[in-house]
Amino acid sequence: MDTVFNENPHRRYNILTGEWVLVSPHRTKRPWQGKVEKPFIPLTATYDKSCYLCPTNTRMGGGKNPDYTTAYSFINDFSALLSDTPSGSVDENLLQAKSERGLCKVVCFSPNHSLTLPLMEEQDIEAVITLWQKEYKELGELPYVNHVQIFENKGDTMGCSNPHPHGQIWAQESIPQEIAKKSKNLGDYWNKNKKSLLLSYIEQELKLKERIVIENEHFVALVPFWAIWPYETMIVPKRHLQNITLMTEVEKTDFAKTVKELTIKYDNLFSTSFPYSAGIHQAPTDQKNNDEWHFHMSFYPPLLRSATVKKFMVGYEMFADAQRDITAEQAAQSLRELGNVHYSKL
């Protein structure tokens, strides 16, 4: 990056969403490595009788979990979307609304209550990916489902109070706004260049090497040029794959490896169980060909400079644009330099 940009306020463009972020690097001359707090000690109890996700326990909605031994999914007892919603719409002058059908599922990553993705074995993360693939395919095939969102909220800070390793899947009729924005920008580039926008992007990033955190044979993890969250990252396959079901077995292994390595680096950054929202964006399941799509998994972590100091999206960001102080390059360098062994195992 031009040194002018390393030291002076500037705006960066997000090629996927078409939005801008304000970067103010002059406010932090160097990235914080603020390990001032005591390291968080990971949980040890592999089973918790009060946890509604542990095997054999009864859930709040009355359902009972089987004695599952690998990644396991079930319909959320408190789903935000319902499959039997009657169809209807409101269109009264300026007031518009439309009914929305859908389905919400919970995915338990492991039967072991004490684990998190960075502490799981690689082959067990692979089992989670296999379940994600199955859910994307099965939910996507439902006639009324046009989009499947796979995500994980990790940590109290992200509003997730149950430490049992789990994520969610919301499948629905409409194409959500974030997907619609990305479809448009991926599509415009595809139509013009007959090439995946994200493929061109990672080719450029791999030449520059300024924002790369992890690279292996089939995947790249990087801090996107336009990142909003201090340590935001994105995992992108090196091959143009519209969705996660198109990965080969070898690619799936590399994907699991990348998820593990990246989340270990996150935990090592502030010696804590690093909170984040992570999600996979991929082609809608609306029966269109969606050639332009290139799946990717994004991590949006709120922490700024320690296990407790987080970034707030308030003020200017609510009213104007997203803003960050440390640059994407500084964040990538910090993450890249961290070890691949979890701090609790050193």
Ligand SMILES: [Zn+2]
């Ligand atoms: Zn549990």
